[in-house]
Amino acid sequence: MxxxxxxxxxxxxxxxxxxxxxxxxxxxxxxxxxxxxxxxxxxxxxxxxxxxxxxxxxxxxxxxxxxxxxxxxxxxxxxxxxxxxxxxxxxxxxxxxxxxxxxxxxxxxxxxxxxxxxxxxxxxxPVQSLTAFYALTDLGAVQPGQLVLVHSAAGGVGLQAMRMLQQVGAVPIGTVSSDSKRAFLAGLGFHEIIVRGDDFGAQLQAQLAGRPLHAVLDGIGGEIQKQSFRALAPTGRLVVFGAAEFTPGDRPNWLKAAWLYLKRPRYDVMDMISSNRSVMAFNLIWLWQEQALFDRLLEGSAGLGLPAxxxxxxxxxxxxxxxxxxxxxxxxxxxxxxxxxxxx
Structure with missing residues (x-):
């Protein structure tokens, strides 16, 4: 050995x-x-x-x-x-x-x-399934028939979330950055897909066509996140698990990071009370200290019987x-x- x-x-x-x-x-x-x-x-x-x-x-x-x-x-x-x-x-x-x-x-x-x-x-x-399952079940409280917006739907977490939503009878709407990713998702049977453009807010409203949006799963941040939150129906939940817009090159560009930080979405709890919408965010790394929750989430993810x-x-x-x-x-x-x- x-x-x-x-x-x-x-x-x-x-x-x-x-x-x-x-x-x-x-x-x-x-x-x-x-x-x-x-x-x-x-x-x-x-x-x-x-x-x-x-x-x-x-x-x-x-x-x-x-x-x-x-x-x-x-x-x-x-x-x-x-x-x-x-x-x-x-x-x-x-x-x-x-x-x-x-x-x-x-x-x-x-x-x-x-x-x-x-x-x-x-x-x-493991990681993408734990992330998607915790975001959609414990935090998002998604129910069958509800509309859920999933950003970066062709990525690891996004694709797993799309599959989970389909499995539990919810209605996933995915967003992607290119037509090739939309085609990839269509090949897997997902047809409500938005290729994000300059006016994402208008694109989202057109896609919803008056239907209530119950939850958003976001790992991008910035203006996309703001527009997604605005589109939520009363009792809607925005669940944030990352901020891809901050992704650095070899090392951080601190000036760019500072600018993005200053422009980051901000939410007023009084406005959230009035509109009856909520924002939740989490960092998966702390699950390693919560063994009972870790076990439940991993078993729950595996128990859905999703494809590889x-x-x-x-x-x-x-x-x-x-x-x-x-x-x-x-x-x-x-x-x-x-x-x-x-x-x-």
Missing amino acids: SQSRRAWRTRKAGAISNLQLVEEPLQPLGADKIRVEVKAVGLNFADIFALTGLYSATPEGSFVPGLEFSGIVSELGAAAETDLAVGDRVYGCIRFGGYATSVDVPPQHCRRMPEGWSFAEGAAF PHVGHEFCFEEAHEAIECLRSGKSVGKVVLKVGMSE
């Missing part, structure tokens, strides 16, 4: 270019944890924000980015309470550390992969920088994944 692992490590947050592939010794396995030989890693915008120092949960000093993975259980801690066994194919979550060929995690943060799923599909499931996530872009483990740039560009469709060796 190998006594070392490869990992993408940055000496400190501040620039994506600080990320380097290193080989490092494996630490002794904690008694209450399991070791997973990683076969695929899912990429998230949180990775970019952490690497550039714009994520509030970014670790101090040197760290390995990455929040989700899939692989094979290679070792069990002496006191690990689990029905998982060595050799099981699993997907899981980790509070940073995913960009590595081996990870040690609490067993309750892993689940067996469904039959027939590839490792890439397994790595694409769409993996739109696969890169070799050694191509982390190319994969990050693909995600950062805003042109990706579905999930961006790193594959370790001959994964399948």
Whole structure:
């Protein structure tokens, strides 16, 4: 058994270019944890924000980015309470550390992969599913028949949210940035899609055609978010899980970030009382401290019986920088994944 692992490590947050592939010794396995030989890693915008120092949960000093993975259980801690066994194919979550060929995690943060799923599909499931499920159920309180607007509907979280809404009998309206993404979603059976233009507010009103909008799932921010909130019907909920408009290049452009921050949406609670609309926002990283909620959400996501996530872009483990740039560009469709060796 190998006594070392490869990992993408940055000496400190501040620039994506600080990320380097290193080989490092494996630490002794904690008694209450399991070791997973990683076969695929899912990429998230949180990775970019952490690497550039714009994520509030970014670790101090040197760290390995990455929040989700899939692989094979290679070792069990002496006191690990689990029905998982060595050799099981699993997907899981980790509070940073995913960009590595081996990870040690609490067993309750892993689940067996469904039959027939590839490792890439397994790595694409946990974070985007937890995000979409929590936003739509616990916060959005979406009910069958309700209209829900999903921004970036062809992305990892957006596509999973569209599928979840369809599964529970709600009516998803997706927004995308290009005609090619609209065509992609149409091929999956989604037909209420808006290609965002200069006057998104007018586009949205035309699409609604007088129907009440009950919820919005937004990870973009800015003017798009403002116009979406204005379109909500009474009792409508805006659920915010990210701010893609702040996505930096190799390192933050602090002048641009300051300008966007000053222009950010602001909501007056007195106006919200009068219009009977609400705004909720969350950061998924804190779920790692709420095990009961984590379990319920992960089981709820898996229990919907959705098809395997769409993996739109696969890169070799050694191509982390190319994969990050693909995600950062805003042109990706579905999930961006790193594959370790001959994964399948």
